[in-house]
């Protein structure tokens with residue numbers, strides 16, 4: 033038995049009064065902040081931290097296979113728990129490998145702390161071995177970053193960084209740690225709590241009362257109202273979703289959610305119109321276009337949602353609740369801006385609503401609902417079932433049916449499968465849906481699923497994947513095996529970068545330039561080579577069986593589902609088109625050529 | 635299209651490593667204009683620096699610039715001196731002019747009109763120090779061009795609100 037198993041608490045206690053090394057301060061600060069898991073990969077510059085890790089047993093370290101995977105794992109861990117995700121990587125290539133994940137976390141507002149090793153302070157700037165200007169490289173892809181030059185600053189910086197990552201609009205924070213700072217010692221008080229107020233960073237939580245009142249009065253008078261809510265509600269915690277659900281039901285108004293907001297309001301509630309935006313439902317997008325009062329809570333008017341800005345919801349008064357003032361009036365000018373936390377503002381809105389006891393325009397609201405029901409009848413997510421070929425929509429409907437009564441978390445990669453997952457899987461709770469929305473990072477879903485499974489060991493965690501995306505972080509199979517994580521990778525295998533193929537079909541005359549995924553591995557054998565379970569379905573009749581088999585085993589499992597190679601994802605609003613010009617199916621394809629302006633958009 | 639406006643914005647920041655890079659990176663990364671930018675420590679005790687940035691854009695962009703600046707962690711306060719009532723704006727320039735005879739006399743005469751000071755002189759050159767609004771400096775430089783202008787060094791604008799109140 034090594035000494036890490038016989039942990040000596042006395043030693044920590046005496047250390048608390050003694051001088052601690054930088055590495056010990058890092059570890060102790062994480063423990064003090066309640067961190068229990070970190071995702072990392074060692075290297076020369078962080079060996080002191082790895083040594084400190086070895087000597088304790090409160091922090092669990094998950095050894096990844098590539099640093100990019102570590103950040104996505106931390107993101108999955110964070111998004112599924114509401115806690116901070118923590119990453120530890122070495123200098124130079126360790127830090128540069130983390131950049132994609134950091135950018136992903138920035139775009140999707142995920143709280144991540146990334147500790148990077150650095151060459152010793154006296155070598156910084158000398159092109160030393162494995163030196164990279166990490167703070168320079170990560171400045172535009174973090175919420176904030178630090179280079180600690182003196183061990184005396186380390187305790188404060190650790191606390192400040194965790195506070196910044198978690199508060200306000202959450203995001204990734206990097207602390208760059210030169211090796212000498214990790215070795216040097218200083219006195220450090222363990223268990224010391226963060227001062228309540230940061231010197232400069234104090235996000236506004238409570239919304240302006242008069243604005244909230246103005247908003248509620250507008251909501252009460254609406255004739256064609258629509259709630260448009262997003263990731264900010266999820267960011268504001270389970271209470272945010274609870275209050276949103278309460279308020280929407282109180283008003284009886286329809287609601288749509290962004291990709292990042294799925295689960296913030298129960299998908300099985302009749303008031304939910306489905307996702308909005310490029311691949312959103314017909315009823316959501318037409319309601320966005322025609323509404324007279326739009327109630328945006330925690331969504332950021334992303335271009336995937338607005339389509340052509342000049343024709344975006346032309347006749348509506350817009351209310352926008354957001355904790356980040358820079359989100360307001362960025363893409364779309366709004367009428368009633370409210371800066372504050374979703375949960376806090378919603379609580380206040382509910383209070384005012386009860387207080388003014390509004391008399392809604394029932395007649396108008398009823399005819400609005402009638403109109404919406406007409407749009408709904410188009411049944412825009414219907415698809416042609418086939419006897420011989422597995423339709424991706426069918427595979428996901430079955431996955432939904434067979435997982436809905438379990439404690440399930442879903443992650444995705446990026447592509448058609450991601451959009452189908454958003455359309456066909458129903459989320460009734462927040463924090464159950466982990467996807468890369470803002471950056472659209474292929475390779476996100478599998479490591480994210482590992483992070484989710486670390487946080488929820490008993491839950492069913494499924495990465496809905498594409499055969500191309502899965503290969504972007506395929507090396508993490510080894511991680512899943514090492515920690516015996518029963519993650520499920522559900523590959524909708526169309527042998528194409530399907531989303532790319534779809535755009536080439538619609539916009540580039542079906543010239544499928546480099547979008548075929550040739551030389552695929554045999555995913556079943558691949559799984560087996562790692563000691564995992566591999567399953568395959570090639571016919572619709574096999575789908576239920578493989579899903580059940582996947583759910584009934586407690587091992588890491590890869591399911592290769594051979595789907596229709598030519599299937600496209602509809603509905604679709606082509607880039608640069610307004611909401612009321614959406615393509616509902618293959619028959620719409622030729623009818624509307626995309627404008628030249630639209631062609632330059634992604 | 636909304637009209638393009640020119641705004642002078644004062645930003646109080648913690649004087650810590652990388653803070654200027656953060657501000658400049660924000661402007662370049664998001665494609666905002668910088669007409670000029672100056673920075674110096676104004677409160678050594680609390681290590682606070684003041685950045686004065688002159689920028690231009692539509693009112694919506696200017697509001698975005700301010701919101702984006704305010705969101706940087708080491709930023710204490712933003713003040714839009716163009717929106718916030720009357721303010722004074724000054725810039726300092728050092729202007730080197732070479733010439734003899736009539737041109738030399740004329741340069742000295744004009745510098746007098748502009749209240750510029752000769753702070754270095756040789757037989758055939760002057761270095762003038764001039765301060766004032768950026769427009770006044772532009773005008774001075776334009777006149778010096780015909781009189782043997784050699785080199786210009788400008789600080790960029792600094793500005794402060796009129797009246798007794800601080801930001």
Ligand SMILES: Cc1cc2nc3c(=O)[nH]c(=O)nc-3n(C[C@H](O)[C@H](O)[C@H](O)COP(=O)(O)OP(=O)(O)OC[C@H]3O[C@@H](n4cnc5c(N)ncnc54)[C@H](O)[C@@H]3O)c2cc1C
Nearest residue numbers: 262263264267290291292309310311332355374469470472
């Ligand atoms: C292939 C692909 C297709 C896509 N298609 C679609 C699509 O059809 N429809 C769609 O919706 N998206 C789509 N997306 C995702 C899209 O790119 C954006 O990521 C997404 O629309 C943004 O969601 P959001 O507006 O909820 O904002 P988020 O990115 O979740 O941002 C949250 C907002 O809330 C604010 N906020 C954070 N915390 C709080 C708090 N506590 N209180 C208040 N406010 C807070 C933030 O400041 C921010 O403004 C697609 C992505 C990909 C990769």
Ligand SMILES: Cc1ncc(C[n+]2csc(CCOP(=O)(O)OP(=O)(O)O)c2C)c(N)n1
Nearest residue numbers: 447448449474498499500501528529530531
């Ligand atoms: C890292 C990265 N590179 C490129 C892209 C562009 N891209 C978006 S979707 C896609 C294809 C995804 O293929 P696959 O994983 O098989 O999913 P499918 O669309 O077939 O369901 C590509 C290449 C991306 N989003 N991320």
Ligand SMILES: [Mg+2]
Nearest residue numbers: 498499528530
């Ligand atoms: Mg594919």
